[in-house]
Amino acid sequence: xxxxxxxxxxxxxxxxxxxxxxxxxxxxxxxxxxxxxxxxxxxxxxxxxxxxxxxxxxxxxxxxxxxxxxxxxxxxxxxxxxxxxxxxxxxxxxxxxxxxxxx
Numbered sequence: 001x002x003x004x005x006x007x008x009x010x011x012x013x014x015x016x017x018x019x020x021x022x023x024x025x026x027x028x029x030x031x032x033x034x035x036x037x038x039x040x041x042x043x044x045x046x047x048x049x050x051x052x053x054x055x056x057x058x059x060x061x062x063x064x065x066x067x068x069x070x071x072x073x074x075x076x077x078x079x080x081x082x083x084x085x086x087x088x089x090x091x092x093x094x095x096x097x098x099x100x101x102x103x
Contacts, residue, residue: 036060 027033038046039056047053 032056032059 027037035046035051035056036059038049038051039053043053046056
């Protein structure tokens with residue numbers, strides 16, 4: 001019974017497959033995806049053929065940042081979050097980095 005549940009349309013594997021196919025389609029057939037693949041393969045040659053590699057790198061950085069932000073938001077829904085989260089660790093590292101200069 002459990003194996004049939006994994007193959008339903010609402011399962012995680014099905015959704016993952018749809019996103020994977022979308023990413024493959026984007027990278028293979030979209031103009032921006034082809035430019036990303038060209039710059040990843042050889043940035044100098046892509047500049048020679050007329051692809052602005054700096055603009056493509058900015059696009060990739062923006063897409064990656066948006067995906068990371070979305071992942072952070074989704075994880076925040078699942079975990080206990082509060083405004084001062086991580087402050088103790090940050091404060092401890094700050095003190096450890098300043099200690100050698102204070103002595």
